[in-house]
Amino acid sequence: MRNFIWIFTHYVKKNFQDPANLLVIALPLVFIFAFQLLENYLFDFMEVESNFLYGMAIPMVLGFQFFCADLTAGWLHYDMKSPTRARLLVSPIAPKVFYMAVMAAGWLFSVFYGAIVVAITVVAFNIEWGNYAYVLVVLLALSFITQMSGVLIFRYTKDEKSSARMSYVFGEIMMGVAILPVLAANMTDLARPIQTILNHLPVSAGINVIANYNRLDSIAALLVWIAIFTAAAFIIGRQERQ
Amino acid sequence: MLATMKNVTKRYGNQTVVNQLDLTVKSGEILGLLGPNGAGKSTTINMLCGLINADEGEVMLFEQKQHTKNLSTRHELGLVTQDITLFSGLNVVENLRYVGGLYGLRGAELNARVSDVLDFIELRDHRKKKPKQLSGGMQRRLNIGCALLHQPKLIIMDEPTVGIDPQSRNHILESVKKLAANGTTVIYTSHYMEEVEAVCDRIIIMDLGRIIAQGTVNELIKNTGNESTVILTAIAPSPALTRALEEVPGVRQVNMAGNKYTIISAANSGNISRITELAGQHGGFAGITEQARSLEDIFLTLTGKSLREGNGYA
Numbered sequence: 001m002r003n004f005i006w007i008f009t010h011y012v013k014k015n016f017q018d019p020a021n022l023l024v025i026a027l028p029l030v031f032i033f034a035f036q037l038l039e040n041y042l043f044d045f046m047e048v049e050s051n052f053l054y055g056m057a058i059p060m061v062l063g064f065q066f067f068c069a070d071l072t073a074g075w076l077h078y079d080m081k082s083p084t085r086a087r088l089l090v091s092p093i094a095p096k097v098f099y100m101a102v103m104a105a106g107w108l109f110s111v112f113y114g115a116i117v118v119a120i121t122v123v124a125f126n127i128e129w130g131n132y133a134y135v136l137v138v139l140l141a142l143s144f145i146t147q148m149s150g151v152l153i154f155r156y157t158k159d160e161k162s163s164a165r166m167s168y169v170f171g172e173i174m175m176g177v178a179i180l181p182v183l184a185a186n187m188t189d190l191a192r193p194i195q196t197i198l199n200h201l202p203v204s205a206g207i208n209v210i211a212n213y214n215r216l217d218s219i220a221a222l223l224v225w226i227a228i229f230t231a232a233a234f235i236i237g238r239q240e241r242q
Numbered sequence: 243m244l245a246t247m248k249n250v251t252k253r254y255g256n257q258t259v260v261n262q263l264d265l266t267v268k269s270g271e272i273l274g275l276l277g278p279n280g281a282g283k284s285t286t287i288n289m290l291c292g293l294i295n296a297d298e299g300e301v302m303l304f305e306q307k308q309h310t311k312n313l314s315t316r317h318e319l320g321l322v323t324q325d326i327t328l329f330s331g332l333n334v335v336e337n338l339r340y341v342g343g344l345y346g347l348r349g350a351e352l353n354a355r356v357s358d359v360l361d362f363i364e365l366r367d368h369r370k371k372k373p374k375q376l377s378g379g380m381q382r383r384l385n386i387g388c389a390l391l392h393q394p395k396l397i398i399m400d401e402p403t404v405g406i407d408p409q410s411r412n413h414i415l416e417s418v419k420k421l422a423a424n425g426t427t428v429i430y431t432s433h434y435m436e437e438v439e440a441v442c443d444r445i446i447i448m449d450l451g452r453i454i455a456q457g458t459v460n461e462l463i464k465n466t467g468n469e470s471t472v473i474l475t476a477i478a479p480s481p482a483l484t485r486a487l488e489e490v491p492g493v494r495q496v497n498m499a500g501n502k503y504t505i506i507s508a509a510n511s512g513n514i515s516r517i518t519e520l521a522g523q524h525g526g527f528a529g530i531t532e533q534a535r536s537l538e539d540i541f542l543t544l545t546g547k548s549l550r551e552g553n554g555y556a
Binding site for chain 2: 004007079087088089092
């Protein structure tokens with residue numbers, strides 16, 4: 001446990017000290033600000049009352065969580081696919097302890113960042129998030145999935161650059177998928193199987209929990225995603241160690 | 243014995259990298275491990291460190307079976323890798339503190355060890371610098387410092403002086419001697435024969451995954467003492483001269499580097515006059531000397547390869 005805490009603390013510091021990580025806080029707020037301007041424009045000049053900001057802000061914040069996969073994948077590349085790998089492997093730290101500590105540090109950072117962004121959207125943009133306990137549950141779940149996906153990205157990329165590229169693509173896909181149900185204004189127009197899939201993807205399940213829409217169903221979906229990503233990361237992680 | 247390897251074999255695919263290796267490391271000695279590239283030195287070191295498992299045979303370290311999952315031996319083991327294994331985002335002190343923490347050092351004990359190591363590697367004045375701001379020699383010293391924090395019983399140094407200036411090299415060699423004087427066992431690999439001769443109590447020469455000779459420098463010279471080395475500086479070196487020299491009775495090996503021929507022949511064979519005669523017939527020669535055998539000559543005789551020059555073994 002002492003070793004875990006030592007490595008965890010090291011990577012928590014590194015996550016918070018890296019100025020590039022501030023981007024994941026700033027970018028969704030920039031987008032939300034743009035949505036607010038658009039909503040104001042629609043209301044002031046076209047007299048259209050929309051709920052565009054609310055509809056987009058939550059998926060935007062939750063979708064951005066997935067960019068944090070780069071934290072874990074990046075640090076693992078930096079330390080485990082470089083000469084420092086030998087330094088770490090020759091130490092009395094079990095590799096699984098190292099991996100878990102890096103993931104836990106990434107998890108803490110992404111939950112913290114998510115909470116900050118949520119707080120700013122409440123104060124600056126009057127976004128209504130409902131029950132904050134559920135918001136926290138969703139943030140914990142999505143950031144956990146994000147860290148597991150970071151391990152998978154690390155495993156299947158050869159260096160930090162390709163890992164960062166894949167993390168961004170992954171983040172963009174997850175955000176796109178999160179916004180898709182919102183853009184499809186009338187979900188009943190879509191075929192039922194597509195509706196079901198869209199409503200049970202990680203981010204849309206998170207939105208449903210927050211929006212009190214099929215909450216139990218959506219929490220179950222999040223748990224299934226956690227199980228899938230954890231199993232994949234565990235199996236792939238074992239292969240990596242061998 | 244601090245470490246033993248018995249009948250150890252390691253294969254990568256169809257290639258046998260280490261073949262039925264028997265090796266012992268005595269407590270308190272500085273053991274030199276020599277061999278051309280591909281001799282199996284790094285694989286041997288990796289097995290000793292528990293970074294990889296042997297396919298066959300037994301690796302024992304500190305009276306425990308060594309393998310990738312045995313973490314208890316790691317507290318007594320320090321590895322100085324050939325590559326610089328420093329965390330580039332951390333400064334000198336932070337690197338030492340982080341690595342010390344990996345070995346369970348905390349608080350006052352960690353501070354004291356970091357301070358001792360800073361003095362040992364003479365980087366106190368540079369303690370706030372990041373690795374990129376240090377010279378190659380300083381980075382090497384910090385690399386060594388990271389392996390010393392937990393005061394290991396055995397330190398394995400894999401070519402710790404690659405690419406550094408003579409001053410830093412001397413500092414490192416002195417450090418190795420100091421460590422051994424304090425009772426630490428050191429396994430030292432290098433491409434520089436003079437370093438190995440200067441610091442090692444015992445030398446193991448490996449080639450093609452096997453040990454081909456071992457002993458002190460004097461023992462190695464004595465055991466291969468039935469040969470002498472002649473250095474011929476030719477005016478017009480040519481393949482024809484090389485072939486002619488190879489055919490001289492008693493000559494066992496001819497190596498050419500530039501206009502210099504290193505000829506290994508049976509001792510007291512009296513063929514020096516025949517060599518000068520042949521050199522005269524092939525454009526003449528600028529000089530000829532018969533040398534006392536060095537570790538480099540022994541290595542050349544045993545492996546047929548130069549450690550640093552030619553044949554792609556540099």
